[in-house]
Amino acid sequence: MSHQLTIPPEHRTTTPTATLTQLALTRPPTDGPNILLYDIETAPSLVYTWDQYKTNVIATERDWYILAFAYKWLDGRKERVVSLRQADTYDPESHDDRHTVDRLWALFDTADIVVAHNGDRFDQVKSNARFLFHGYSPPSPYGQIDTLKEAKRYFRHYANSLNELARYHRLGTKIKHTGIALWLGCMAGDPAAWRQMERYNLHDVRLLEELYFRLLPWIGSPGHVNRLNWNHFQPSGDRHRCASCGSGDVIKRGSYRTAANRFQAWQCKVCGHYSRSPFALGEKTELR
């Protein structure tokens, strides 16, 4: 006997249909995987407490929401920022973040891979919480790369913030800002605060791209979880390509063993990343 769940109407989701073009968002490059770099800025929750230090929230006046986010398609055109004040219907009193959330959803839906610094614990899950709040279904599947996690996986730096990693590797530094005053200024609708927030947000996504390129040869090396493989985006039967950057300029260098098999390892002459053939050495047929 077949059965299916009866989802109560209040829990049904909608899948947004607006295209990137309709939402005035930049499109990814036409070839290869769609890799989205992004960084969100949230408004703090407004709450009551009895004390200033080491205290508990006793009541919530207003929940946090997404003020702005900056994004860039890897290999694509310039970074862009989307902020609530850009909405035609912008009203600082409303705190409705549909303008940012709808656009973030559309970008995730288009992406094959999304990249954020601390995304696994912040940007990604914060965004998801807002998708859920607005009753949207999950965006179509994509892989996630968290540059913070990758930085910790392969290296030991003394700190792993975007700012610190960028400083250490001479990639640039974050723009100094005025702290919470900047957030409060945006929430109050102050244009100067918004401009500063947008500048700050754009700069972070630029640093993120620099860091991503720097980490690229290490991310997804054989033996580690591989969340991006350019070979999956090439015509089938094409020669082996660098899994990290898609270059065909690869040489056989070493091999990679699992408990059962040995695979040809390839090193990219452009970015230095190692990747492996999809089929084991000695096997007659490709697995895919």
Ligand SMILES: [Zn+2]
């Ligand atoms: Zn490469």
